[in-house]
Amino acid sequence: MSVEKRTVTGNPDMGGVSTSYIERLNATTRLHMRRLTRLTLAFSKKLENFEAATALHFAYYKSWENRDLRQLLWHRHRMVQARTRIMNQLQAVALNEGLRCKKRLWREHGRQQLEAFRLAPWASRRRHDLLELMDRLNPTIAELSQAIEREVENCPAAKRLMTHPGVGALTALAFVLIIGKAERFSCGKQIASYLGLVPLEDSSGNRRRLGHITKQGSSMMRFLLVEAAQVTVRSVPEWRSKYLHLMMRRGRKTAKVAMARKLAVRLYWMWRKDWDYEQCNKFGSHAGQPGNRDGVHSITE
Numbered sequence: 001m002s003v004e005k006r007t008v009t010g011n012p013d014m015g016g017v018s019t020s021y022i023e024r025l026n027a028t029t030r031l032h033m034r035r036l037t038r039l040t041l042a043f044s045k046k047l048e049n050f051e052a053a054t055a056l057h058f059a060y061y062k063s064w065e066n067r068d069l070r071q072l073l074w075h076r077h078r079m080v081q082a083r084t085r086i087m088n089q090l091q092a093v094a095l096n097e098g099l100r101c102k103k104r105l106w107r108e109h110g111r112q113q114l115e116a117f118r119l120a121p122w123a124s125r126r127r128h129d130l131l132e133l134m135d136r137l138n139p140t141i142a143e144l145s146q147a148i149e150r151e152v153e154n155c156p157a158a159k160r161l162m163t164h165p166g167v168g169a170l171t172a173l174a175f176v177l178i179i180g181k182a183e184r185f186s187c188g189k190q191i192a193s194y195l196g197l198v199p200l201e202d203s204s205g206n207r208r209r210l211g212h213i214t215k216q217g218s219s220m221m222r223f224l225l226v227e228a229a230q231v232t233v234r235s236v237p238e239w240r241s242k243y244l245h246l247m248m249r250r251g252r253k254t255a256k257v258a259m260a261r262k263l264a265v266r267l268y269w270m271w272r273k274d275w276d277y278e279q280c281n282k283f284g285s286h287a288g289q290p291g292n293r294d295g296v297h298s299i300t301e
Contacts, residue, residue, distance in 0.1 A: 029054075062180055069151060073174050076144040077220050083137045086130050090114065093127055148173055161267050163277040166231030171224045175267055178221045182272040188265030195221055197261040213257060222260065229259040 030036040152169045161172035196216035202209045233243045246255035
């Protein structure tokens, strides 16, 4: 069964009218608007406030091509998650037999050792099925990765973002698709808020309390930013120094999120200014500081 979208005038046959698109739109609106999720405290007391919030929700709606490409990213993301769960179960099977070789388990010699274990019938069946599932997922993930790389070739903004250390084709394309247009945001703080990388605030009077991050927006984008930020920390000395400083003060998890937010803001300005990584370092926020020859310098005598 399929649904065909077309304009009908006059007196249409109501028996052939489908409301699936309208119902999906209503569900999406209720999910993203707190004023509609509850009918008590969250409901607008004034019609003007409700109309303004609704207009703000529908102010930007991504194109069909954008939403379809995001399905490609989500599909690969879920396939990788499924493969990771399978690999963790196989690691557990190896550990139960006294074999601890971590990543070497997926090399040819490690797999031979895993398959050589003499297990009980159902344990052997489990090992066989898991290995078969992993072998089926690997070509699928490789095909999806190649499709993402082809899409990046048609996206100049994503290609510029890939010049940043730690940012690959998947992270760059996901950032461009999820943000949509850089002009929608006026500063890096709005980007961090849109991606859910800012802390919750529970303030009253003179008391101000900041909690964990809001986790609004795309969970996949936050995951990719955290992963990319860890690669950047390992490859850029300045980022590593900042990460170690935050880790000593606030802990490892908080430091990872902080570096992910820093990376998101950096990618936003690279995109908005049409800069690559070298230009961002040359004309970025640290331009004019000691040791940087470019930008605005203070006049000293």
